[in-house]
Amino acid sequence: MFTQLFRVADPYHDLRHLQRQMAAMFDDLPRARRRAFGPAIDVLDEGEGYRLVADVPGLRPEDLEIDVTEDGITIRGERKPKAPEGYSVHRREREEFRIARSFTFPSKVDPDAVDATLDHGVLTITLAKRADAKPRSITVRSAA
Amino acid sequence: MSTDKTTQALSKQPEQTAAVHEVGDRPVLAPPVDIFENEHEYRVLADLPGVAKQDVGLDLDKGELIVFAKRDVVRVGEGLALERREGDFRRVFRIPDEVDVTKVEASFEHGVLEVRLPKSERTKPRRISIKAVA
Numbered sequence: 001m002f003t004q005l006f007r008v009a010d011p012y013h014d015l016r017h018l019q020r021q022m023a024a025m026f027d028d029l030p031r032a033r034r035r036a037f038g039p040a041i042d043v044l045d046e047g048e049g050y051r052l053v054a055d056v057p058g059l060r061p062e063d064l065e066i067d068v069t070e071d072g073i074t075i076r077g078e079r080k081p082k083a084p085e086g087y088s089v090h091r092r093e094r095e096e097f098r099i100a101r102s103f104t105f106p107s108k109v110d111p112d113a114v115d116a117t118l119d120h121g122v123l124t125i126t127l128a129k130r131a132d133a134k135p136r137s138i139t140v141r142s143a144a
Numbered sequence: 145m146s147t148d149k150t151t152q153a154l155s156k157q158p159e160q161t162a163a164v165h166e167v168g169d170r171p172v173l174a175p176p177v178d179i180f181e182n183e184h185e186y187r188v189l190a191d192l193p194g195v196a197k198q199d200v201g202l203d204l205d206k207g208e209l210i211v212f213a214k215r216d217v218v219r220v221g222e223g224l225a226l227e228r229r230e231g232d233f234r235r236v237f238r239i240p241d242e243v244d245v246t247k248v249e250a251s252f253e254h255g256v257l258e259v260r261l262p263k264s265e266r267t268k269p270r271r272i273s274i275k276a277v278a
Binding site: 040041042043044045046047050051053054055056057058059060081083084086087088089090091092093094095103105106118120121122 | 176177178179180181182186187189190191192193194195196197217219220221222223224225226227228229254255256
């Protein structure tokens with residue numbers, strides 16, 4: 001009975017315990033796992049549409065998979081740089097990565113008006129906003 | 145030459161891969177590299193995304209290989225996510241003496257630079273056959 005009371009007296013006990021567990025979990029994430037979050041991506045709102053730019057050096061078009069809905073986009077891709085056969089390795093900094101990124105846009109896009117290009121290791125995707133989501137300027141009439 | 149010694153010789157900036165140095169008002173990024181070696185050559189690969197072929201430069205001077213590239217990150221509109229780092233690429237490597245600097249070749253594909261540094265013939269290991277004394 002008293003134990004029960006004391007436990008209730010510290011309402012944050014469970015929360016703190018959970019917090020500690022979470023912190024421990026993230027600290028334990030191996031480096032390789034953290035890297036898997038992948039390449040740097042910019043997402044820009046250009047008014048008429050959105051532009052998504054990702055640094056993906058070494059990827060070929062066939063390594064990428066892009067799914068678009070009217071609400072967002074998902075990009076998947078993988079890079080596994082291999083050491084050439086018969087060579088010894090002095091330095092391995094170019095990382096393996098796996099992209100699996102989803103973005104939800106603040107307004108609807110037209111899934112039929114999407115263009116994706118890969119140029120010098122940079123993926124650029126342009127998406128047009130749906131006509132009813134584009135900004136409109138309203139002319140103010142004089143009431144006179 | 146032992147492996148450790150070669151690694152030291154090849155990479156002048158071993159721990160500075162992620163470092164950002166300011167040169168003038170443009171930040172400079174050290175690109176990640178892979179370095180491989182076999183009996184004939186060294187191969188250096190560097191990630192240079194977003195760089196045009198004509199903006200990649202390679203200098204061989206006084207036993208150093210300098211890789212540099214100009215990159216412009218142009219952004220229009222409102223940024224909803226901005227992760228790409230701005231800056232030019234630059235990295236310096238010390239080249240082992242055995243490299244024949246007149247035969248260095250480079251190619252650039254999909255944003256990855258590959259430099260091949262052949263070893264000169266006279267420094268390649270040679271197997272000496274032992275002649276039996278008749």
